[in-house]
Amino acid sequence: MSESATPTRGAATLHDVAREAGVSLATASRVLNGSTRKVAESYRERVEAAADKLGYTANLSAQATARGTAAIVALLVADIADPYFAQLASGVARGADEAGLVVTIAITERDPQREARLVRALRGQRPRGLILAASRTGGPEAAVLEPELEAFQGMGGRVVALGPAEGDIRSVVVDNRTGSRALGRHLTTLGYRDVVIIGAREGVHTSDDRIAGFSEGFTAGGGQVREVIRAGFTRDAGYEATARLLAEQSVPAGTLVFGISDVVAIGVMSAVREAGRFVGSDIAVAGFDDIATGRDIRPGLTTVHVPLEEVGYRALRAVLDEEWDASQPPLALDVVVRGSTPVRA
Amino acid sequence: MSESATPTRGAATLHDVAREAGVSLATASRVLNGSTRKVAESYRERVEAAADKLGYTANLSAQATARGTAAIVALLVADIADPYFAQLASGVARGADEAGLVVTIAITERDPQREARLVRALRGQRPRGLILAASRTGGPEAAVLEPELEAFQGMGGRVVALGPAEGDIRSVVVDNRTGSRALGRHLTTLGYRDVVIIGAREGVHTSDDRIAGFSEGFTAGGGQVREVIRAGFTRDAGYEATARLLAEQSVPAGTLVFGISDVVAIGVMSAVREAGRFVGSDIAVAGFDDIATGRDIRPGLTTVHVPLEEVGYRALRAVLDEEWDASQPPLALDVVVRGSTPVRA
DNA sequence: TTGTAGGCGTTATCAC
DNA sequence: GTGATAACGCCTACAA
Numbered sequence: 101m102s103e104s105a106t107p108t109r110g111a112a113t114l115h116d117v118a119r120e121a122g123v124s125l126a127t128a129s130r131v132l133n134g135s136t137r138k139v140a141e142s143y144r145e146r147v148e149a150a151a152d153k154l155g156y157t158a159n160l161s162a163q164a165t166a167r168g169t170a171a172i173v174a175l176l177v178a179d180i181a182d183p184y185f186a187q188l189a190s191g192v193a194r195g196a197d198e199a200g201l202v203v204t205i206a207i208t209e210r211d212p213q214r215e216a217r218l219v220r221a222l223r224g225q226r227p228r229g230l231i232l233a234a235s236r237t238g239g240p241e242a243a244v245l246e247p248e249l250e251a252f253q254g255m256g257g258r259v260v261a262l263g264p265a266e267g268d269i270r271s272v273v274v275d276n277r278t279g280s281r282a283l284g285r286h287l288t289t290l291g292y293r294d295v296v297i298i299g300a301r302e303g304v305h306t307s308d309d310r311i312a313g314f315s316e317g318f319t320a321g322g323g324q325v326r327e328v329i330r331a332g333f334t335r336d337a338g339y340e341a342t343a344r345l346l347a348e349q350s351v352p353a354g355t356l357v358f359g360i361s362d363v364v365a366i367g368v369m370s371a372v373r374e375a376g377r378f379v380g381s382d383i384a385v386a387g388f389d390d391i392a393t394g395r396d397i398r399p400g401l402t403t404v405h406v407p408l409e410e411v412g413y414r415a416l417r418a419v420l421d422e423e424w425d426a427s428q429p430p431l432a433l434d435v436v437v438r439g440s441t442p443v444r445a
Numbered sequence: 446m447s448e449s450a451t452p453t454r455g456a457a458t459l460h461d462v463a464r465e466a467g468v469s470l471a472t473a474s475r476v477l478n479g480s481t482r483k484v485a486e487s488y489r490e491r492v493e494a495a496a497d498k499l500g501y502t503a504n505l506s507a508q509a510t511a512r513g514t515a516a517i518v519a520l521l522v523a524d525i526a527d528p529y530f531a532q533l534a535s536g537v538a539r540g541a542d543e544a545g546l547v548v549t550i551a552i553t554e555r556d557p558q559r560e561a562r563l564v565r566a567l568r569g570q571r572p573r574g575l576i577l578a579a580s581r582t583g584g585p586e587a588a589v590l591e592p593e594l595e596a597f598q599g600m601g602g603r604v605v606a607l608g609p610a611e612g613d614i615r616s617v618v619v620d621n622r623t624g625s626r627a628l629g630r631h632l633t634t635l636g637y638r639d640v641v642i643i644g645a646r647e648g649v650h651t652s653d654d655r656i657a658g659f660s661e662g663f664t665a666g667g668g669q670v671r672e673v674i675r676a677g678f679t680r681d682a683g684y685e686a687t688a689r690l691l692a693e694q695s696v697p698a699g700t701l702v703f704g705i706s707d708v709v710a711i712g713v714m715s716a717v718r719e720a721g722r723f724v725g726s727d728i729a730v731a732g733f734d735d736i737a738t739g740r741d742i743r744p745g746l747t748t749v750h751v752p753l754e755e756v757g758y759r760a761l762r763a764v765l766d767e768e769w770d771a772s773q774p775p776l777a778l779d780v781v782v783r784g785s786t787p788v789r790a
Numbered sequence: 791t792t793g794t795a796g797g798c799g800t801t802a803t804c805a806c
Numbered sequence: 807g808t809g810a811t812a813a814c815g816c817c818t819a820c821a822a
Contacts, residue, residue, distance in 0.1 A: 104638065110513075111568070113815060126791045129817060139793060155596050160569040161509035165798050167453075170506055172549075181526060181737070183755070186459045190526040191551045204517075204549050223456070225547065244725065251500050255456040259713040296718040308818035322579040335741070366741045373743065392526070396680070396711045397742045409526070458799060469809040473799065483807060507799035509812050794821075803812080 108241070120150035133158055135223055160202075164226060169256065172227040173419050176218060178234040178333070184363060184393040184408065188233055188262075190411025199420055202227065208234040210333070219248040229419030230259035231420025233412075235333060236263050237302040260418040262411065263305050270418045270426070272411055276306055276388075279404040279433035280313030281320075283386060284358075286435050287379035287402075291444025292356040292384060297328045298341045298368060299360040307360050308373045310388055312381040314358055314416055326355075333360065338367025346375040353382045354444055362387035362394050369397070369440070384441040399439025457499035460695040476505055490591040496552035505547075509571060511635065514601065517572040518764050519549045521563060523678070528736040529621075529708060529753065533607075536757025544765055546573065553579040555678070557586040564593040574603040574764030578757075580678060581608050584648040605763040606703055607652050608757065614761045615771070617756055621651055624749040624778035626660030626665075628731060629703075631780050632644050634745075636789025637692025637701040639730060642666045643686045643713060652678070655733055659703055671700075683712025690722040698727045699789055707732035708746055709737050714742070714785070729786040744784025751778055 118128035131139050139147075150156075165171035175192050177185040196203045206222060208215040215234060220280045230252060234308055236242070249259050253268060265271040276355065287295075295318055300307035315325050331341035340358050345351065348367065355371075359365030365387030369379050377383050380399045387394065387403040394401035411431065418424060454651050457680035463473035468488055476484050476492045479486060484492075495501075509515035522530040534550065541548045553560040560579060575597060581587070594604050598613060607782065610616040632640075640663055645652035660670050674690065676682035683704050690696065702717075705711030710732030714724050722728050725744045732739065732748040756776065763769060 106691055111596070112570075114817095115815075125816080126818080127791090129791090133816080140791065143792085155592075157569045159510065159571060159815055161506040161571060163569075163817080164506035164796090165504065165510050165800085166815075166817040168798070179535070180525075180538060181528070181532045183531070186528070187526045188532040189550075190524070190552070193525060193550065193771055197552065202549050202551070202567070204547050205534075205538065206547075207542065218646055222547070224502045224508075226504060240538075247500075251456070299815090324689055326792060335737070353468075366738070370741050392680070393711070393738045393742075396715050399740075417615070425542070471802085471809055471811095472807085475808090478800080479802095485807065488808085504799050505815090508801075510798090510816080511800040511802080513801095513814070760791085767805075792822085794819105796817105796819090798815105798817085799808105801814085804810090806807105806809080 111159070112156040113159070114156070116146060117150045117155055121146040123147060129385065132156070133163065153204055162420060168226065169228060170226045170398045171200060172204055172225055173231065173416065174201050174206065174222040174225065174227045174231050174415045175231045176215060176234050177205050178190065178208050178210045180205065180207060182363060183393065184361060184389055187391065187408035188412040189331060191409035192231060192416045194409070195416030199416070205294060212237070212244055216244040216248050219245065220250060223248070223255070223278050224251050226255070226303035227330055229260060230324065231415045231419065232261045233261065233415070235300070235304050235306055235369070236261055236265070237306060239302045258419050260415050262415060270424055272418055273430040274406055274411060274413045275430040275433055276309035277408070279435070280388060281312040281317035282433075283388070283435050284314040284317025284323070285415070286317075286437070287356060287386060287441060288318055288323045290437075290441060292354070292441070293321060293323045294326055294352070294354065295356040295358055296326050296345060297358045297360070298331050298338055298349075300333045301330045301335075304333070310360050331364070332417050335363050335367040338364035339366075339371045342368045343372035343375065346377065350384065354384070356384040356386065356441065359385065359387045362389045362401060363393045364410060365401055365403070369401070380440050380442050390436055394438070400442040402437050402438045404433045405436050407431065409424055413418065427437070456504070457501040458654045459501070461480055462492060462501050465499060466491040466494060467701070477501070478508065499711070501693070501721030513571065514573060515544060515571045517547050517549055517570055517571065517759065518568040518574050518576065519553050519572045520576045521552060521553055521560060521579050523553050523555045525552060527679075528733055528738065529706060532580060532736065532753035533602075533757040536754035537761045538577060539754070544761070555579065555587055557582070561589040561593050563588065564597060568597050568600070568602070569594070571600070572602060574605060574737045575579070575758045576604045577604065577765065578713065580645070580649050580651055580762070581606060581610070582648045583650060589750040603764050605760050607760060614737055615769055617759045617763055618775040619756060620752055620778055621654035621789060622658035624751075624780070625655040625733060626662035627778075628733070628749050629659040629662025629668070629782050630666045631662075631782070632701060632731065632786060633663055633668045636787070638668045638698070639671055639695075639699065640668060640701040640703055641671050641690060642703045642705070643676050643683055644673060645678045645682075646675045650676070651696060655705050678709065680708050680712040683709035684716045686721065687713045687716035691716065691722065696728065699729070701731065701786065704732045705732065706744060707734040707736045710746055710748070711738070711742065714746070725785050725787050731786055735781055747783045747786040748781050749778045750781050752776065764788040
């Protein structure tokens, strides 16, 4: 007596609904899921009544097999616990919800090999599109990804990358270069002349652009880049690089440290403090992205505001929209000055 | 002539692989996806060769329709941009990856109605399980969820809740009560006697438990709870409640504010500062969860460490494991004292 | 407008 | 062990 009087065995199928309503499968399908609506009102009502009497929910898998594509969009991020990616994901989720899509999420751990494997696995879902948010790199390691992406596109899937991309990959681009240039320039007007930049390894586009832009702006303003440290994109990378820097060199007061992202910059701040120095008055710190916590830490983190949630939302739209202007101007960014970079006396 | 010379049309199907390998569909299926393996080595090799020559990837939807269940686990969170949920999600993702499952994520926005709709929609995916991480409440609003959950379970899906749950819902429980009691008690040993608690509305289990536990510990230690403010679970809720508090009442130095979560506590800290008061020496602040940023802000946030990533991982295991000890002891928590609650002179 | 029937890619139950 | 073949639940020409 494992199952006794349960009226609906397992889940109600379209079949059940059709029978209950006394119509054909096709009719039921049309009113419940079909796109072009041409069903007599009386039938429609009966079907709908039957459907929710039975608690019917379309089997998405079956629908997907039949249609050849699933109402899914896959999102690849380096690390979902990182606020940068979390905020991005938030925008993607909002857009997906609006469009009635489901979001599938995969973590690349910043490993190109792994990323390629994930793309391949995700392909099995036949998602409408793939959003690549994990930091894109240029190098040869990135090559493993190419064939997988092509295979995916070959079966009608759309690929959207955050940051510039070649081929038929749509992309949502943030003007890292211009934003960081503005930041660098602005900081010289506050009196800074000496900067150490902590970024990711060469080849990571976002990092490279931010480093280049900042350097341009800073030198244009009369400052000089003392050193560019290649660390990584995490809080710990920022922390360790700074700790080492402070231990090995004598860093004069008034020096500015630019962390390639807020997350990195927050690590920088912690290391500065732990070394017994002061953030702001002593060693200034700036970041990039304007994640939420940057507002709540003390001193506030000077940064460049990136509308992360909006970026995620646009990426989602890029997956869905038929029309797509490939030459869209990149999202403009604003410099946000807070206490971590006070005016130098 | 709609189809011309493209070698692989769309995506390679099992059919293609079988033909290429010169075996039957059944055989190909067995070597590529089947569970019980009984295929001659020679065949196996041929099939595998054919498969990766063609770049075959199983169509998960088709597999799901055939099997009746998909290799998916759905995760419901209130807000993925919130570090609490993001860290949780991270653990879920890790476990899912290990088990070869895909994670689908849905945002409830803390709206029970919406949550119910999502569960219903997610049901269509026929996921192996559902992880309910969005703050569970007790009240009548929660009732809408029941039937949806039951329907899901009725079709063989497993439901895992974070926090206590009734019926055949598995749950991963964190000992909020004991943890907050320990925190409250400990803070009295530091000299605090007066606390204002900022929590979510009544009925939200996590919040209620933390408030109750903290109150017990704090009064047991000789302190008194001046007020319990019902605000919410967000940073802004903490901020606004505190701003109002500070504006309307005269809050003496040495008062402690306990935010029901670190996110709330961070809002509290910002409001304290904005009111021209000092966190720590003047008004002390404590939180709960030990999210990553609590370590990086200054002063550091005193809190109770919750192994969020691990909680997520366990939740995932709870979905998968056949064996499940319903009476597992809740995860123990540790008090972490930082600068936001200095010893009172 | 409605119903019939074939097909989507896999799995699983059979005989062989 | 291997291979037909009937499901799985749904969509969609096509016919009525």
